[in-house]
Each structure stands twice: as C-alpha cells, then as structure tokens.
Amino acid sequence: MNAVLRAAVTALVLVGAWQALVSVTGLPRYLLPGPLAVADAIQRQAPLLLSHGLTTLTEILAGLAAGVALGSASALALARFRTARRWLMPLLVVSQAIPVFALAPLLVLWLGYGMASKIAMAVLVIYFPVTTALFDGLRRTEPGWLDLARTMGASPAAILWTIRLPAALPAFWSGVRVAAAVAPIGAVIGEWVGSSSGLGYLMLHANARMQIDLLFAAVLVLGLFAVGLYAAVDALARRALPWQSDTQPAEDAIP
Amino acid sequence: MTPLSVTIEGARLTYGGVLLFSGLTLDLPAGRTTCLLGPSGVGKTTLLRILAGLAEPESPTMVRTGDGAPLAGRIAYMAQQDLLLPWMTVLENVLLGDRLRRSRPDAARVDRARVLLSDVGLSGREHERPAALSGGQRQRVALARTLMEDKPLVLMDEPFSALDALTRLRLQETAAGMLAGRTVLMVTHDPLEALRIGDRLHVMTGRPAAMGPALEPAGSVPRRVDDPGLLALQAELLRRLAE
Numbered sequence: 001m002n003a004v005l006r007a008a009v010t011a012l013v014l015v016g017a018w019q020a021l022v023s024v025t026g027l028p029r030y031l032l033p034g035p036l037a038v039a040d041a042i043q044r045q046a047p048l049l050l051s052h053g054l055t056t057l058t059e060i061l062a063g064l065a066a067g068v069a070l071g072s073a074s075a076l077a078l079a080r081f082r083t084a085r086r087w088l089m090p091l092l093v094v095s096q097a098i099p100v101f102a103l104a105p106l107l108v109l110w111l112g113y114g115m116a117s118k119i120a121m122a123v124l125v126i127y128f129p130v131t132t133a134l135f136d137g138l139r140r141t142e143p144g145w146l147d148l149a150r151t152m153g154a155s156p157a158a159i160l161w162t163i164r165l166p167a168a169l170p171a172f173w174s175g176v177r178v179a180a181a182v183a184p185i186g187a188v189i190g191e192w193v194g195s196s197s198g199l200g201y202l203m204l205h206a207n208a209r210m211q212i213d214l215l216f217a218a219v220l221v222l223g224l225f226a227v228g229l230y231a232a233v234d235a236l237a238r239r240a241l242p243w244q245s246d247t248q249p250a251e252d253a254i255p
Numbered sequence: 256m257t258p259l260s261v262t263i264e265g266a267r268l269t270y271g272g273v274l275l276f277s278g279l280t281l282d283l284p285a286g287r288t289t290c291l292l293g294p295s296g297v298g299k300t301t302l303l304r305i306l307a308g309l310a311e312p313e314s315p316t317m318v319r320t321g322d323g324a325p326l327a328g329r330i331a332y333m334a335q336q337d338l339l340l341p342w343m344t345v346l347e348n349v350l351l352g353d354r355l356r357r358s359r360p361d362a363a364r365v366d367r368a369r370v371l372l373s374d375v376g377l378s379g380r381e382h383e384r385p386a387a388l389s390g391g392q393r394q395r396v397a398l399a400r401t402l403m404e405d406k407p408l409v410l411m412d413e414p415f416s417a418l419d420a421l422t423r424l425r426l427q428e429t430a431a432g433m434l435a436g437r438t439v440l441m442v443t444h445d446p447l448e449a450l451r452i453g454d455r456l457h458v459m460t461g462r463p464a465a466m467g468p469a470l471e472p473a474g475s476v477p478r479r480v481d482d483p484g485l486l487a488l489q490a491e492l493l494r495r496l497a498e
Contacts, residue, residue, distance in 0.1 A: 144338045147309050151332035152404065154355035162355055166342050243342045243384055 033213040038220065041213035048202070053221045055198040059115050059187040060225065063122020067183070068176055070123065071130025078131075079138035080160055092131065100124045101189050108194040118190035118198065125186035126179040133175025137168025170244055173237035180233040184226045258286035258438050259329070259407035260321035263306060267313045268298050275301075276464040281440075281457065283408070285321055288431075288439040288476065289469075290453030292446060292496060297464045299442045300412055306440065307332050307410050331404035335413040337393040339385040339400075345372065346381040349400045371399040375429055391422035395429065402433055409434060411441040415448065424480060427451050431477035446492040450485050452476045458495040467495055 022034035111117035191200025206214035304310035375395040458467035
C-alpha cells in the first residue's frame with residue numbers, strides 16, 4: 001500500500017471518529033461542528049474563504065521571500081566579515097529572547113492595519129531560523145576544502161562563493177523548511193492583532209459570531225496552505241541539491 | 256618550467272608546550288621526489304603544512320628556495336582525502352584552482368584538464384559527479400587536479416593511505432609517471448610506498464624528532480613491488496622507523 005493511500009485511510013478514520021463523536025454526544029454546532037457541517041461551511045462560504053485566504057497567502061509568500069532574503073544576506077555578511085560577527089552576533093542572539101509575537105501590536109501601530117504589518121511579522125519569525133541555519137552551515141565547511149582553496153591562492157570572497165556557500169546549501173534549505181512552517185503563524189498572529197481581512201481576521205470574526213464551522217473551515221484552508229508550502233519548499237530543495245542523497249531510507253526499516 | 260629546489264632550515268615546532276622538533280633541516284632537491292616517513296605525531300605533516308603555507312612557521316624556521324623567490328603561490332597540495340567538491344563535476348573539480356582564482360578557464364586549460372583525466376584513466380567520466388566514482392577513481396581525480404595546478408613544488412600528505420592495497424599500488428604507478436621531473440614532497444606511513452616512488456627517503460623519529468639521512472634506493476620509479484632489493488630496504492626502513 002503506498003504512503004498517500006495510507007495517509008488517506010488514517011485521515012478518513014479520524015474524520016469518521018470526529019463525526020461519530022458529534023453524532024453520538026449531540027454537541028451543539030457552536031461548540032464542535034462535525035466534519036459534514038465544516039464541509040458545508042466550506043461550500044457555502046467558498047468565495048469568502050478564497051478572498052481572505054488570498055490575503056493571507058500573499059502575506060505568507062511575501063514574508064517568506066523577504067525573510068529568506070534578509071536572513072541569507074545577514075548570514076553571508078556574518079560569515080564574511082569578522083567585524084559583523086563581533087558587533088552583530090550578540091545582538092542577534094539577545095534579540096531572540098524577545099518574544100516576537102509581543103511586537104505584533106507595535107507593528108500594527110507603526111505599519112497600519114494592512115498587509116505590511118503582517119508581512120513584517122512573518123519576516124520577523126522567519127529571519128532568525130534562516131540566518132542561524134545558513135550561518136551555521138557556512139561555519140562548518142570541511143576544513144580540508146578550505147586548506148586546498150588556500151593553497152590554490154583563493155581570496156576569502158572566492159572561497160565564500162565557490163566553496164562555503166554551496167557547501168552550506170543543505171543547512172540553508174533546512175532553515176527555509178522551518179521558515180515555511182512558521183511563516184503562516186506569523187501572518188495569522190499579525191492578523192489577529194489588527195486587520196480587516198485574512199484568514200486570521202476571518203477566524204476571530206467567525207468565533208465572535210459563534211460560526212464555529214466557518215472557523216474550522218478557515219483553519220483547514222490555512223492548514224492546506226502550510227502543507228502545500230512545505231511540499232513546495234521540499235521539492236525545491238531536492239531540485240537545488242541533486243548531489244545530496246538522502247541517507248535516511250525512504251521506508252523505515254524498524255517495524 | 257625549470258624544477259625548483261626547496262630547503263626548510265632550523266625548523267622548530269612545539270605543540271601544547273611539548274617540543275616536537277627543533278633545528279630540523281630538510282632538503283628537497285629540484286626535480287626529485289622526496290618521501291618523508293615517520294610515526295604518527297612526529298610532526299611530518301606540520302612540516303608539509305608549513306611549506307604549503309597552511310601552518311605558521313615557528314621562529315627560527317626558514318624556508319629557502321633555489322631561486323630565492325618566496326614559495327607562496329608556487330605549490331600544489333594533495334591530501335589524504337580526495338577533497339572533491341560533491342556539487343561539481345569531475346572536470347569542474349579538476350579546474351577548481353582556476354575558478355577559485357577567478358580566471359575563466361580557456362579552451363586550452365579545459366583541454367589540458369581532459370588530457371590529465373585521460374592520463375589518470377578517467378576519460379569519458381568528465382561530467383559525472385564525484386559520488387558516482389569509487390575511492391580510487393576519486394583520488395585519481397584529485398591527482399589530476401593537483402597536476403592541473405602545474406606548480407614547481409608538489410606537496411602530498413599521505414595521498415594514497417585511504418585506499419585498498421591493490422588500488423594503492425596502481426595509483427602509485429600512475430603518480431610516479433606523472434610526477435617525474437617535478438620537485439615533490441610526499442609524507443607517508445607506508446615504507447613500501449616510499450620505496451616504490453621516492454627518489455630520496457627520510458625517516459623522522461624520536462622526541463624531539465631528528466631527520467634521518469637520505470636513503471636513495473637504486474633503479475627508476477615506479478620500482479617493482481617484488482624487487483628483492485626493495486624488500487631488503489623495506490626491512491631497513493622498518494627498523495629505522497621502530498628506533
């Protein structure tokens with residue numbers, strides 16, 4: 001049986017159990033709607049979900065692009081310049097002690113209710129994992145390669161671009177995978193704090209009106225975005241690193 | 256290029272407060288292959304790294320060249336690991352030096368790389384990635400990359416020690432042929448390897464270490480493994496190493 005089929009069966013059993021729980025206990029729809037009710041909400045509210053989903057997706061993608069770009073640039077600067085390491089490294093580490101979500105209200109105050117504050121929020125949560133992943137990768141270059149490059153008369157810049165950066169790409173892509181997983185969280189939290197559109201806004205709105213089926217539908221759409229984004233990033237990473245073979249066997253050997 | 260002679264004089268090395276050697280001299284005559292043998296931790300790799308510019312020499316260590324010019328930029332280095340970059344093809348790996356010096360290899364350089372690859376028995380594999388090659392083949396690519404640098408002094412740090420016995424013998428033969436006429440310093444653990452491809456052999460032993468007198472086996476390289484004279488010398492070398 002292939003993996004997709006197995007996942008589908010598991011999901012089906014869980015959804016069945018959910019429907020059974022709702023049918024047996026007769027929980028009211030405003031506490032726990034059954035999967036059928038959620039499906040119904042998705043169908044009825046499709047245009048609404050689509051337009052709010054589009055807002056959130058735009059924020060996630062823009063945040064991801066900007067966060068990855070900023071994080072990569074910082075990691076490269078840190079790896080290349082000793083001065084940057086000495087002056088910025090401590091700040092970078094300490095800045096992570098501040099829970100970035102606490103900054104969300106400030107971002108809304110500064111950047112307004114529109115997309116900018118949500119994108120900024122997503123950038124903030126993405127920036128650190130990307131920077132640390134790439135910087136760690138850049139620091140862990142095989143020492144033999146560096147020796148060889150030095151005997152060949154390579155400049156530090158040439159070593160960075162020709163050897164250290166390609167060697168760090170696997171680490172970089174792990175960072176981007178983490179970033180893809182946290183980007184939706186950043187966008188939705190930004191929307192919770194203050195917005196007039198987006199799935200986060202829709203969730204709060206539906207919750208306040210006891211439209212719990214719509215809330216579930218919004219969560220589902222967000223989940224689909226997250227899974228799709230992760231799969232896309234994973235596929236990109238595999239394409240970008242054809243020389244890196246998976247050492248983890250596709251099928252787990254342990255029964 | 257005219258072969259270059261290199262001498263390291265008054266070499267001194269302390270490691271963790273322990274004196275490993277001092278006042279050590281090593282001559283690398285022009286156009287000859289000098290092999291440096293010795294037990295682990297005696298400091299022979301450090302000596303090679305000083306010549307390669309990878310280790311800071313301790314005062315009063317002096318490196319002299321036959322033409323008086325500094326050695327920097329005039330060495331090619333080959334290590335125990337092949338150090339091939341896994342994301343580059345075999346051909347790109349051979350041309351790595353050019354790329355690192357930011358000079359785009361012209362048609363002549365690419366042709367030269369192809370010739371070297373065919374000399375080491377890898378023609379037709381230019382566009383494969385290192386992962387597709389066996390350990391011996393990868394080390395052959397490393398040898399081609401070392402010769403591509405075309406430098407007056409070739410420094411080899413146990414270049415074949417990670418290979419199985421048969422592959423090692425074959426590669427020694429290839430290397431001896433291709434390195435002929437160059438100034439080479441090869442550090443090795445393997446007396447037989449030194450006897451097969453070395454023109455001059457030095458044994459470095461003791462603490463602080465002393466450099467033994469040069470042993471110059473008869474005959475031209477690569478010497479045959481079953482040469483009785485060679486086997487007698489191997490016994491002699493093993494005795495010196497054990498001292």
